[in-house]
Amino acid sequence: MPYRSSTELPPSIRSHLPPHAQDIYREAFNHAYAAHAGEIDREKRSHMIAWAAVKRSYEKVDETWVPRRS
Structure with a gap:
């Protein structure tokens, strides 16, 4: 099911990603x-596919997702 806003994302996504x-x-x-x-x-x-898209711009450092450096 498509998500209209980020508040509809699964809790595991909302609690871990910026x-x-x-x-x-x-x-x-x-x-x-x-x-x-x-x-x-x-x-x-x-x-x-969505996780792959996130991983192109963010990386997990320890337990925190941070923007990738160019």
């Missing part, structure tokens, strides 16, 4: 969810 990373996750998830309509693993695949 707000900008949550926006990246939500937008990537929604795009992937629409692109993979009709596929059996649509939701799982969309979450994987």
